[in-house]
Amino acid sequence: MTKAVEISSLSKDFGSVKALNGFSLGVDEGQVYGLLGPNGSGKSTLMKILVGLVRPTSGSVRVYGNDPQADPIAVRRMAGYVPEMPRLYDFLTGREYLDFVADLYGVPLEVKRERIEHFLEAFELKGREDEMISGYSQGMRQKVVIIGALLHKPRLLIMDEPLNGLDPRSAKIVKDLLHELSHEGVTTIFSTHILEIAQAICERVAIMYRGALLSEGKVEDLKTAAGMPGSSLEDVFLKLTGTDDVRAVVEELVK
Amino acid sequence: MRLQNVRIIANILLLAQLRGRGDKGGRSFFRRPGVLLVVDAVVFVAAFVLVISVMNVVPLEDFMPIQLMATQLLASVPMVVLLFMVIYGIFFVIGETAQFSSSEMVNYMPISATEYVLASSLSAAFMHLYILTAVLGITLALALKFNMLAVWVFSALLSCFFMVVGGFVSEIIRAIVNRVSSSFSKRGGRSAIISRAILIVFVLVVSQLFFNPNILYSLLGIFAPQIYVLWFVPVIWPSIVVLELANGNLLGAVIFSCLTVAFGLALMGLGVYLRSKYWVPLPVTIKLSSSKAGGYRGRGIFGTIGFSQAESAIISKDARSLFRRKEMVRFWSIPIIMIIPILLTTGSMNYYETYEYTTMICLLGAGILGLFLSVMSVGQEGRAVWNLFSSPISAGSLFRAKVALPLSISLIIAAIFPMVFSAIFHFGFNASVALLTVTLLGTAVTVLVGCYFGARYPDLEERPRSSYVTGTGMLLAFLIAGAAGVALVSPFMVYAFAKQFALSIGINFLVALVATVVVGAVLVAVLFRASASAMNRFFRESPI
Numbered sequence: 001m002t003k004a005v006e007i008s009s010l011s012k013d014f015g016s017v018k019a020l021n022g023f024s025l026g027v028d029e030g031q032v033y034g035l036l037g038p039n040g041s042g043k044s045t046l047m048k049i050l051v052g053l054v055r056p057t058s059g060s061v062r063v064y065g066n067d068p069q070a071d072p073i074a075v076r077r078m079a080g081y082v083p084e085m086p087r088l089y090d091f092l093t094g095r096e097y098l099d100f101v102a103d104l105y106g107v108p109l110e111v112k113r114e115r116i117e118h119f120l121e122a123f124e125l126k127g128r129e130d131e132m133i134s135g136y137s138q139g140m141r142q143k144v145v146i147i148g149a150l151l152h153k154p155r156l157l158i159m160d161e162p163l164n165g166l167d168p169r170s171a172k173i174v175k176d177l178l179h180e181l182s183h184e185g186v187t188t189i190f191s192t193h194i195l196e197i198a199q200a201i202c203e204r205v206a207i208m209y210r211g212a213l214l215s216e217g218k219v220e221d222l223k224t225a226a227g228m229p230g231s232s233l234e235d236v237f238l239k240l241t242g243t244d245d246v247r248a249v250v251e252e253l254v255k
Numbered sequence: 256m257r258l259q260n261v262r263i264i265a266n267i268l269l270l271a272q273l274r275g276r277g278d279k280g281g282r283s284f285f286r287r288p289g290v291l292l293v294v295d296a297v298v299f300v301a302a303f304v305l306v307i308s309v310m311n312v313v314p315l316e317d318f319m320p321i322q323l324m325a326t327q328l329l330a331s332v333p334m335v336v337l338l339f340m341v342i343y344g345i346f347f348v349i350g351e352t353a354q355f356s357s358s359e360m361v362n363y364m365p366i367s368a369t370e371y372v373l374a375s376s377l378s379a380a381f382m383h384l385y386i387l388t389a390v391l392g393i394t395l396a397l398a399l400k401f402n403m404l405a406v407w408v409f410s411a412l413l414s415c416f417f418m419v420v421g422g423f424v425s426e427i428i429r430a431i432v433n434r435v436s437s438s439f440s441k442r443g444g445r446s447a448i449i450s451r452a453i454l455i456v457f458v459l460v461v462s463q464l465f466f467n468p469n470i471l472y473s474l475l476g477i478f479a480p481q482i483y484v485l486w487f488v489p490v491i492w493p494s495i496v497v498l499e500l501a502n503g504n505l506l507g508a509v510i511f512s513c514l515t516v517a518f519g520l521a522l523m524g525l526g527v528y529l530r531s532k533y534w535v536p537l538p539v540t541i542k543l544s545s546s547k548a549g550g551y552r553g554r555g556i557f558g559t560i561g562f563s564q565a566e567s568a569i570i571s572k573d574a575r576s577l578f579r580r581k582e583m584v585r586f587w588s589i590p591i592i593m594i595i596p597i598l599l600t601t602g603s604m605n606y607y608e609t610y611e612y613t614t615m616i617c618l619l620g621a622g623i624l625g626l627f628l629s630v631m632s633v634g635q636e637g638r639a640v641w642n643l644f645s646s647p648i649s650a651g652s653l654f655r656a657k658v659a660l661p662l663s664i665s666l667i668i669a670a671i672f673p674m675v676f677s678a679i680f681h682f683g684f685n686a687s688v689a690l691l692t693v694t695l696l697g698t699a700v701t702v703l704v705g706c707y708f709g710a711r712y713p714d715l716e717e718r719p720r721s722s723y724v725t726g727t728g729m730l731l732a733f734l735i736a737g738a739a740g741v742a743l744v745s746p747f748m749v750y751a752f753a754k755q756f757a758l759s760i761g762i763n764f765l766v767a768l769v770a771t772v773v774v775g776a777v778l779v780a781v782l783f784r785a786s787a788s789a790m791n792r793f794f795r796e797s798p799i
Contacts (some may be wrong), residue, residue: 105646143628
């Protein structure tokens with residue numbers, strides 16, 4: 001199986017803070033890969049490095065054989081990126097924004113017209129596409145960003161909490177879409193805090209904690225490795241990340 | 256109403272205003288309320304000392320007109336302060352983050368509308384107190400000189416009161432504009448954007464005229480003798496109080512003082528009413544109908560002249576930003592704002608004065624426009640800059656796109672201004688050619704200076720207020736643009752101001768023209784490379 005992403009001994013320091021600490025990972029082509037981890041575990045930084053937005057302090061990254069630092073344009077051409085808290089151009093309409101994104105990726109006029117209309121319909125944005133984004137709800141903005149990431153038919157999708165703010169129907173569309181795209185060879189790396197989603201759609205997951213890889217593999221393998229074969233992914237996650245003191249915290253809070 | 260709440264909110268709002276400016280995120284020494292108070296005091300003393308020093312050298316026979324002017328000034332200060340605060344309020348509404356920086360706390364915290372309105376007005380007044388202390392320093396010096404201390408005390412008290420009353424008016428304006436613009440924008444679409452832009456330009460022009468000393472002095476001269484005729488206009492009442500006191504009429508002063516206080520309280524009541532009724536910020540939905548079938552962009556104008564699809568898309572997006580974002584209007588309206596004073600004040604100038612003034616207006620109108628448009632071209636992306644960083648475009652493409660729009664717009668102005676003014680004022684051929692050459696080259700240079708500092712010192716923060724470029728970047732951009740401008744005009748200045756000397760050392764018009772073109776070409780070449788390199792550096796890693 002071809003490796004879509006290869007990460008080796010990756011570290012990133014922000015001053016004295018180690019966002020990533022010797023992180024290594026390999027993602028096969030066509031996989032839907034989930035990144036799990038508590039806040040501040042380095043998921044977003046890892047994704048930014050994959051797209052070439054952030055330079056690593058040390059280590060190496062290859063995206064379909066390309067180094068995102070040495071040749072960011074080649075990587076970005078084949079990748080679609082959804083950031084954690086996407087800021088859009090509020091003065092553009094939804095349609096204008098997608099038109100702009102398609103142009104950045106060099107999508108031909110007829111193709112972009114067809115694909116944008118198609119996606120607007122699917123995500124129930126039809127009728128609102130000529131309104132300025134300043135009036136959109138968080139969910140609508142998220143839909144626009146997801147469409148923008150899909151417009152140029154990327155080989156790799158890097159999505160940081162993509163289901164944030166989406167209504168159940170749109171979330172289901174995204175999940176099914178990722179599943180279908182993986183059959184066409186599109187690799188997806190996405191982060192989520194909703195462990196049920198990771199369990200439902202990811203072939204493999206990685207649990208990150210303080211910039212390091214705690215555990216990696218299929219969900220069932222993780223449960224077995226943690227010695228919790230009948231448990232939920234949530235229980236495994238809490239145990240591995242050492243954050244299973246939830247009950248004590250809640251009891252303290254309600255005092 | 257709890258005064259403790261008023262104090263806390265006023266302090267928070269003051270900090271928001273102080274920290275919303277500059278590039279140190281509020282860490283600068285001068286961004287502390289206590290330091291602001293010291294600055295106010297220093298301004299007061301400096302203004303006082305300056306006027307006293309000037310008065311000491313003025314001959315006695317000139318005292319009569321100055322005394323008359325001092326009385327008019329003392330009477331006008333409260334009204335001028337009120338107008339200043341109203342203009343500030345309007346500018347606040349124009350600013351992008353008005354609703355955020357003024358905070359929505361009143362909507363979800365246990366704070367009454369009265370407490371908020373009072374606190375907001377007090378913080379706004381405190382923020383701009385240096386204007387008042389400067390004027391009070393000047394008027395105190397005059398009052399002492401002409402034995403009008405009691406009048407000055409009343410004028411000062413009324414001015415302080417009207418500073419806060421001006422804050423109430425600002426609150427009223429904000430509440431109304433918020434409400435009206437929400438409703439209007441929903442219905443108006445593209446025409447709402449155009450109407451808003453026209454309104455903002457109008458306000459900017461009026462405020463520019465208001466702060467033009469020549470025009471202000473003329474208006475005061477016309478207006479001051481008419482004060483008693485306009486006794487029924489509330490903003491005139493404090494002026495009448497001061498004049499009544501100056502004339503020794505205590506009863507009149509007391510009556511109009513009471514009326515003034517009642518007027519202030521009424522405005523506060525109105526501000527509180529409107530805030531509690533209209534303030535809740537509603538998300539504005541502006542629908543724009545597509546201008547062409549299908550609504551998708553083809554190659555566009557820039558695409559047809561050789562720019563790539565991505566570059567053309569960025570240019571188109573920036574052009575939309577320029578006209579759709581209300582906080583951008585102040586940048587592209589610069590040429591309009593520059594033209595108005597020239598039309599109002601050139602009547603009394605001779606040919607040479609007109610030419611000098613026109614050259615300055617051309618260079619400032621087109622050059623400053625180009626500088627502003629380019630210096631903010633990167634910073635205006637704000638937090639949305641990830642869109643560019645995550646897309647497959649090169650730093651070179653981004654540079655071409657970012658330089659193309661400011662250059663095109665300002666060069667058009669740089670070509671039109673000299674030609675139109677040359678025709679209107681009948682400048683000779685040589686003078687017209689010199690004006691056109693200097694304006695075109697000067698504009699190209701300032702655009703590139705702006706591009707360099709815009710990419711080198713971008714400010715991508717949006718809260719509490721966007722400034723697009725750091726204070727350091729803006730200051731350096733102005734200094735370098737100014738120096739480049741001086742270098743550019745120096746051959747013609749030598750030729751124009753020391754013609755005999757210039758001719759004796761072989762500088763005739765043609766030589767001056769060639770020298771200007773050479774200096775301009777060198778500056779353009781050097782700055783082009785420098786700004787392309789700055790953009791390359793900026794684009795290496797996402798700053799957010």
